Amino acid sequence: MEYHDSEKAKEVAGRVEDFMEEVVLPREREALATGEQITMDEIHDFWDQAKERNLFAPQVPEEYGGQGLDFQDMLPSFEQVGRSLIGALAIRANAPQEGNMHTFEMVGTEEQKEEYLRPLVQGEIQTAFAMTEPKQGGGSDPKMLQSTAVKDGDEWVINGHKWWTSDGLNADYYLAMVRTDLDAHPYSGTSIILVPSEADGVEVVRNVPHLGGHGITERKGGHAEVKFDNVRVPVENTLGEENEGFQIAQMRLGGGRLTHCMRYSGMAERSLDVAKAYLAEREAFGTTLEEKQALRHRIADAETRLHAARCMVRHAARELDRNDARIEVAMAKMFTANVTNETIDLALQCCGGNGIGKDLPIAHFYENVRAFRIVDGADEVHRRSIARWAFEDIDEAEVENALQFDEDLRIDALDE
Structure with a gap:
């Protein structure tokens, strides 16, 4: 099918497809056949090869080590990596890291981009987005968010209970969604705060057992349950504007x-x-x-x-x-x-x-x-x-006219 993607999008997606067919899928097939897990050294080798082919982190600006594709232009490449169980990981376009990179790019300060985004793109650090909570906390109804952060001088004091935190087991930092203005509606009183996994009071309870998880890499991904108990981080760890989480x-x-x-x-x-x-x-x-x-x-x-x-x-x-x-x-x-x-x-x-x-x-x-x-x-x-x-946007007069039209049709039908 012709989807009228740009020439650049099609050209990059074609090279991603070649990389999948020549390098990634053969190793995936071997792992499935033998049960031998793909090591992180092999993943890093995929990254090196992706860099050589100018395919690494296609969604990230070039100044931070990516390929700088526009959003529309990168979508066909994401479709190609989806054909493999490890395709997105092989070019550093896997969730949740890809979304977290985008968040730093959108709202991070220049200092935060240098400290977190650049090493995140290169795989030197890992992050997790901690938003979902056990009942009766935030989930499909996110305004039920229970986790809080209260200012004490130049620090946030964070308390909360999160789960389904993707890559939470491996994370060096959590992008934690917490309420920071308890008098405001959660939509206008919530912030995203960077929490180091090594901070006092951070407890990774477990990886939540779940359907799926192909397990062909030795990388422990999954979705973690995490607790924050009086965790203190600097106010400058706020990502984006306060209360705009x-x-x-x-x-x-x-x-x-x-x-x-x-x-x-x-x-x-x-x-x-x-x-x-x-x-x-x-x-x-x-x-x-x-x-x-x-x-x-x-x-x-x-x-x-x-x-x-x-x-x-x-x-x-x-x-x-x-x-x-x-x-x-x-x-x-x-x-x-x-x-x-x-x-x-x-x-x-x-x-x-x-x-x-x-x-x-x-x-x-x-x-x-x-x-x-x-x-x-x-x-x-x-x-x-x-x-x-x-x-x-339904107009009451239009509804009245429509109902009257239906009534007229019904009467005409009865007359006939």
């Missing part, structure tokens, strides 16, 4: 949702590729499976919906460059999450026993993709936003 998080999540969409669409595309190759070779009931009309029609539907998802993401990306594009992003995220779930489920079904086996990547994809309907905003949250937008 929700606005900053929304900017971070808008782009992050779209990059996730592209990574998962790449995952779905590869799943379809594997399934179609299997259907072309597997014979049953007198013909190859690819000749069975029911399967052909389901593949056609999946290709169509995946194409629609890609178009929605690109449209939302264009709008995001012009305004906040909140509804466009919500629509794209919700639709793509469901399409990629359905597509990978179909691919697994097409491959039968080989689909649930882990010689192929589809079973890993299947486990990982289910979370996408929850992370970065559950389906229900996005539907709520879209529905609110859909009804907010």
